[in-house]
Amino acid sequence: MTISSIVSSLCAITPDRLVTNNELANIVDTSDAWIKERTGIEQRYFCSDLETSSTLATRAAKLAIEKANIDANDIDLIVCATSTPDRTFPATATLIQEALGIPVCIAFDIQAVCSGFVYGFGVVDAMIKAGQAKNALLIGVDSFSRIMDWADRTTCVLFGDGAGAAVIRASDEQNKGILANILRADGRYNSILNVSSGASLGSKVGKLHMEGQAVFRHAVTNISEAIVLCCEKAGVNINEIDWFVPHQANKRILDGVAKKLKIPEEKVIITVDIHGNTSAASVALAFDHAQKEGKIKKGDLVLFEAMGGGLTWGATLVRL
Numbered sequence: 001m002t003i004s005s006i007v008s009s010l011c012a013i014t015p016d017r018l019v020t021n022n023e024l025a026n027i028v029d030t031s032d033a034w035i036k037e038r039t040g041i042e043q044r045y046f047c048s049d050l051e052t053s054s055t056l057a058t059r060a061a062k063l064a065i066e067k068a069n070i071d072a073n074d075i076d077l078i079v080c081a082t083s084t085p086d087r088t089f090p091a092t093a094t095l096i097q098e099a100l101g102i103p104v105c106i107a108f109d110i111q112a113v114c115s116g117f118v119y120g121f122g123v124v125d126a127m128i129k130a131g132q133a134k135n136a137l138l139i140g141v142d143s144f145s146r147i148m149d150w151a152d153r154t155t156c157v158l159f160g161d162g163a164g165a166a167v168i169r170a171s172d173e174q175n176k177g178i179l180a181n182i183l184r185a186d187g188r189y190n191s192i193l194n195v196s197s198g199a200s201l202g203s204k205v206g207k208l209h210m211e212g213q214a215v216f217r218h219a220v221t222n223i224s225e226a227i228v229l230c231c232e233k234a235g236v237n238i239n240e241i242d243w244f245v246p247h248q249a250n251k252r253i254l255d256g257v258a259k260k261l262k263i264p265e266e267k268v269i270i271t272v273d274i275h276g277n278t279s280a281a282s283v284a285l286a287f288d289h290a291q292k293e294g295k296i297k298k299g300d301l302v303l304f305e306a307m308g309g310g311l312t313w314g315a316t317l318v319r320l
């Protein structure tokens, strides 16, 4: 019997502190008009001093567990995608495990920057299909406000904080759940999007650095290829997809991919205007928003895609 990885729930949250473009214009040489025109971003949310990636993630995970109507004691795998862990170690996944009171299980972090949630779908799907887990909790969380270079106006206006969580369960239902994953990385481009330091490089956390135009040049091509390959792998025609849930980095990238693949704009979920780029939480926040608006429903065919530092990129096709 073939095992399927069913996405039982997917929920997301932001911190409460809303930061408008105009507020940022008070601290760096920028303007609401420039940010909106070049990125589509109008606002984002930042953690308070008391919040961390694990506290945000725990809030999102509680919602996902409740929505999936599952007992937290039955979770046997926690995968947390983050580039902004609370601590260098232990894994943020174990902090979330403790906060939720989940008994002994498998728990670890993965690091694929903005592609983290899509990579997480791949990791959880593989572990479920290998029989290593039955009830998984996948989390994507980042608090990039903590690693922003406030002297660099080209990056500090782009990012926000947030968390998303999905309960993914093993099932014998066919043609449902995670249908295909495509995951890619090309380390030759690690220098165009990175953090300046880290535990072993300089014993410091470091600040985010991005050569925006260089990253932009790869985005449309890489993401489009991943979408096409993912559809081929699942044996699905791109026209059959109900919703595209892209990583929310820049509205111009989303428009570029839609144009290249002739995807009708009403099928593309766009929330970069309200969340900014929330890295590993981004696709979960976009999905959650569309779900609350009544757009995405059970039975829909949904394509998630992302590209981030590494460079990493990928796509996942899910029948809800």
Ligand code: ACO
Pocket: 029, 030, 031, 034, 035, 038, 039, 113, 114, 115, 153, 154, 155, 157, 193, 211, 212, 213, 214, 215, 216, 219, 249, 250, 253, 277, 279, 307, 308, 309
């Ligand atoms: N406010 C005002 N002016 C600015 C700002 C700002 N915040 N930032 C840059 N500028 C200026 C520049 O100095 C430049 O001025 P100049 O022409 O006098 O030299 C001008 O605006 C144009 O700058 P560009 O860098 O050419 O702007 P661009 O149109 O490329 O937009 C951006 C920059 C938004 C970063 C874009 O390149 C982008 O979105 N890149 C891709 C980001 C991405 O996809 N990231 C992937 C995931 S992120 C992750 O994994 C962590």
